[in-house]
Amino acid sequence: MNTCTKYKLILSQFLAASLCTSACLAADLQAEGVQNLKAKNYTKALECFNSALKEQPNNWQLWQNIGSCHMQLGHNDAAINSLQKSIEIGGLHAGQCTLMAAALEGRGQPKQALSWLTLACKIDPSRAADPGMQAAIRELQDPLKNPGGSPDSPDYLSGLVDINRWREQDMPLKVYVRKNVQLPGFYERFLGVVREAMEQWCQASGNAVSYKLVPGPESASLVWDYTDRPELCTSNHEPGLEGVNEMRLRMEDRTAAAGNITVVVKKGPNAPSFRDRQLILTTCLHEAGHALGIHGHSPNTHDVMFLAASPEAKPKLSQRDANTIKLMYKRDWK
Ligand SMILES: [Zn+2]
Numbered sequence: 001m002n003t004c005t006k007y008k009l010i011l012s013q014f015l016a017a018s019l020c021t022s023a024c025l026a027a028d029l030q031a032e033g034v035q036n037l038k039a040k041n042y043t044k045a046l047e048c049f050n051s052a053l054k055e056q057p058n059n060w061q062l063w064q065n066i067g068s069c070h071m072q073l074g075h076n077d078a079a080i081n082s083l084q085k086s087i088e089i090g091g092l093h094a095g096q097c098t099l100m101a102a103a104l105e106g107r108g109q110p111k112q113a114l115s116w117l118t119l120a121c122k123i124d125p126s127r128a129a130d131p132g133m134q135a136a137i138r139e140l141q142d143p144l145k146n147p148g149g150s151p152d153s154p155d156y157l158s159g160l161v162d163i164n165r166w167r168e169q170d171m172p173l174k175v176y177v178r179k180n181v182q183l184p185g186f187y188e189r190f191l192g193v194v195r196e197a198m199e200q201w202c203q204a205s206g207n208a209v210s211y212k213l214v215p216g217p218e219s220a221s222l223v224w225d226y227t228d229r230p231e232l233c234t235s236n237h238e239p240g241l242e243g244v245n246e247m248r249l250r251m252e253d254r255t256a257a258a259g260n261i262t263v264v265v266k267k268g269p270n271a272p273s274f275r276d277r278q279l280i281l282t283t284c285l286h287e288a289g290h291a292l293g294i295h296g297h298s299p300n301t302h303d304v305m306f307l308a309a310s311p312e313a314k315p316k317l318s319q320r321d322a323n324t325i326k327l328m329y330k331r332d333w334k
Helices: 003-038 042-055 060-072 076-090 094-106 110-123 131-141 184-204 277-291 319-328
Strands: 173-177 211-213 222-227 243-249 256-264
Touching (some): 003 060, 060 094, 110 131, 184 211, 184 319, 256 277
8 A cells, every 4th residue: 555545535534534423413402402492491592503613614504593592582583584595595385384384473463473383384295284283273364363454654553453442531540459368478570560661651652641549449440360370371463472351342433441460479389499580570461451442463573562572671652652652542532
């Protein structure tokens, strides 16, 4: 064997070994990432997939997993970019389409989300029979989840399903915050958050809306409850918002007659702590918006009345929220 051949041999052995190491490393990282993804440790999972990507930048499944982590973390734009990359490299798969739908829904684009889910069912017809998929499609067709209008207009009044205002003679609204006997120690804190939420809306309405606290539910038009039982607040309309609002309307003119808001302040009786105050305030602002007559949602993620919770708190009404309530209570007020 001459030197040249020998060198080539060593080089090829070295190359194979290094390729194997790289592939094995990527596979290990990928497996670790999947484990973290399953355990909902999305930040850790993302780290693993990103490290694996350094070894295998053209692995479409890695790009899909990265998209999945970003989507779960609420980084919807990054999710969409990663999923597009995954499709470019690996072609179209049903999993990418489902994730794309979730990211677009998170971005307030339910129509586009729906078309990606439909595509997922076309690619993999077995998915169309899945009850979870059918429920997701039904939900995306729900008018409450399809806010009309532009996300950039000064207000979102025209895109609402209905407007159910209180009458002028109902002002100030009689508000009762009910003490939860299971969580009596949280009452004062909850009361403070409710007051802050109500005051923001009153101020935004130019004080066309006002309220006063009343000592009992009998004399109240709007009752607030807080709970540590998230199952009481499950609603298809409020994904992740941890709150629910029930309204009674007057038959003759569809104005608001009574309201009851329930807010999750703790995710289960055994949860180690209460939810973050800013997140509770976000929920209170959103549900108060419904209780003041906003039936429907905004298509803009920056508005308190956006249709789903975003990971970051929105403790202040946006200008569009404020403009909307102002217009609602200005128009042919009676
Ligand atoms: Zn809502």
